[in-house]
Amino acid sequence: MTSLNTHSDPIILEMRSITKEFPGVKALSEVNLRVKAGEIHAICGENGAGKSTLMKVLSGVYPYGSYDGDIVYQAEVQQFKDIRASEHAGIVIIHQELALIPELSIMENIFLGNEPTKRGVINWAEARTRSTELLARVGLREDPETPIKEIGVGKQQLVEIAKALNKSVKLLILDEPTAALNESDSQHLLDLMLGLKGRGITSIIISHKLNEIEQIADSITIIRDGKSIETLDVKADGVDEDRIIKGMVGRTLESRFPDHEPKIGEVFFEVKNWNVGHPQVQDRMVCKNSNFFVRRGEIVGFAGLMGAGRTELARSVFGRSYGRFLSGQIHMDGKDVELKSVKQAIDAGLGYVTEDRKSLGLNLLDDIKATTVSANLKKVSNHNVIDANKVFTVAEQYRKSLRTKAPSVEEGVAKLSGGNQQKVVLAKWMFTDPELLILDEPTRGIDVGAKYEIYGIIQQLANQGKGVIVISSELPELLGLSDRIYTIFEGAITGVLNKDEASQETLMKLMTSARKSA
């Protein structure tokens, strides 16, 4: 670890060996973070490295006692029991998904939960004067009475900051503040952060956009796999983007993957000129003219940052289950096919393992056997009457072959660990006997042992001559598993690399910038 500069800026925040465990997963392990008063401190790391978890520990979302280690803030050990307590101390966190109420006005949102009152009655006159002041400070020229839903995301972000200022914030935490913003809104926000710094407000920023971090941050702490790796002083250490990337991905690839000899056949699935619009926002595109193909027996990776449009692409191909389909063709085995519904997609031989098991992939009220057959009830029923014996036999067969750890197939899926839940989901799709299986973040929230097994299952499917698409935020996983990797940035495919050309650095470059390579 690089030691911090010797000139003695007071430390406003020190998090000492923070460890936070979830059942089966160690999200943070002995993480240290020192933030100097009045600086902009960036936290960098891959998705799932533990940045958000660390911020939740700090802001009291995970209360004192649910983690190990100390939070020293303004020279005192703090024991926040909820967000209210941390806000009271002047720590305000602004999440990626904004917490504003669309139907209320800017003013009402700023003062929500903090309304200026006179003898129990809200003093709207005071609220208006104060919100006008606050809006001026964040550089937002809007009538405080404007409903939130009528202003754009960039301006909403500013309202969030105004709300924080109103709470006399001392330490402002911004989680991916510019992820949803366009270029000029982002720039405005960054300028505002510099302005706040000038007024002595300390900020912590989490961002994937490394150029922005390079531009505004004073120090950078890098987190990888739940551990704090290093803290860099941007000016003194001469940090640039490449240096940050190196810190973020610096692990060596151990043998975390089963040996696999790919047997790649001909192209059988091809998507051409695929354009999809955002489901709600009229002019926003989530897939821009995407082209890709999959060969038999091939494992194809899709790399991209969160929100780059990987899931959107996969789901729009899978029976148009996301967004507004605009144009594009799908060829399967040389024939044009139209997959207008999930049912058609499944019948055509597609399978899609969702990113979010709990809200999209599973009915948590079901047991293992009902889940296993749920995407292919036809195969276990006679004239629409389900054969309970067949269901049991099928589920039992998959439980054994995938080594799902459960007392019986009658166990509820809600009681299983993440790894075993994922095996049940895989069983469900394997039972539909797909030609192309799309796996969206197949190992998220799963411990290392189960990951290895799931990689084995994926490779087995490929060996049977199926095509597999793996979407993942973990680059080592993609590098270890895929035969070919596409990169996506802001809805567009920015490149494709064969296994031997790909490295974390080359992928990260393609994932964070518009089409640099032709």
Place this chain on the structure above:
Amino acid sequence: MNALKKLFGGNTRQFGMIFALVALIIFFQIATDGRTLTPGNVINLFNGNSYILILAIGMVLVIIAGHIDLSVGSVAAFVGVCVALFIRDWGIPWYLGILMGLGLGVLIGAWQGFWVAYVGIPAFIVTLSGMLIFRGANQYVGKSNTIPVPTDFQKIGSGYLPEVGPNIGYNNLTLLLGLLGVGFVIFSEIRSRRNAKALGAEVPEAWVSITKLVLICGAILYATYLFATGRPGTSFPVPGLILAALVIIYGFVSSKTVIGRHIYAVGGNRHAAELSGVQSKKVNFLVMMNMSLLAGLAGMIFVGRSTASGPFDGVGWELDAIAAVFIGGAAVTGGVGTVIGSIVGGLVMAVLNNGLQLLGVGADLTQIIKGLVLLIAVAFDVYNKSQGKKSIIGLMFKNFGRSSELKADETTSTKEVIREGA
């Protein structure tokens, strides 16, 4: 306690309800000096509640799918008055009238299902509107008069199994029905044991099966005895017969068929169901349509029982049916519930009503007691669930106005996954 669980399966709520029902019956039997379990009273209880129980069958499917139907009372009344008018004014035979009534129920259901499934208006609103529309329609076409129905038609509401065969002092058909029921219960238990053995699944111990069979068969035989020994001319009532047939059909459809699985899947997690190829709109449409079909049937049975259709038929039925379903173990959030549970729930309410009446408790107190029973039954369920819930964080987030639910078309970020994992 463990033995009890083995006997009645893992669903504590459901076997709790069966116990409550048995306890209630025993309590009233004692409190009314034996006036509860008399043939006359039991037949009366069935006749007077069959239409609510039929509604509960449809309602449980609606609630499993995650909706609600407030219009059933009005739909029942509207179908009832239309059928009465068809028969009186057009002179059609009673069986054609029933068929037309069922057809009308399907049409009304299609109307409501269209708005719920394809336009996406919450069922609460659609059926609240239906409640007004069809109540009004009932009074409009019937001119707020009572319209009598012929005696043939009255049979579906107040008929009994006929006397056939030798006179042995009991109603022969009722006896036959009871024996068939016992045979079926024994047969299906033996078959399920054989299946479990063949598959290598856990086979319940012999004493568990035997005790269970003795209890269930005993109950069936006792009920048969009561129905078969009623006052001359009475026996197992026709509405009870219709109800029994519906329970068997809908119990089978909901637990053993593809469409049944789909209803549970849509109610349990609509997005997961859709991404597994379930056509959730179609499921919602069918469930709403079916509800109005059954409401039409219930309306006709009621008209048959009361010998005429009136402007205030079916007022408040929706609440009785919904209460039965929730007492019977369905979840307000959907995805959970059984047909048989709802029947048990409906019977709890019916026995309560009947017993309090026999005791001479006024309608005012009866309502208070029924309201409390509903509240306690659901509170018990909610409490049970909260015991199993680990995520305190999820609850805290709710307090800060951040919804942890995902909207239809959102993708998930790490944050939610970590939060879920907590």
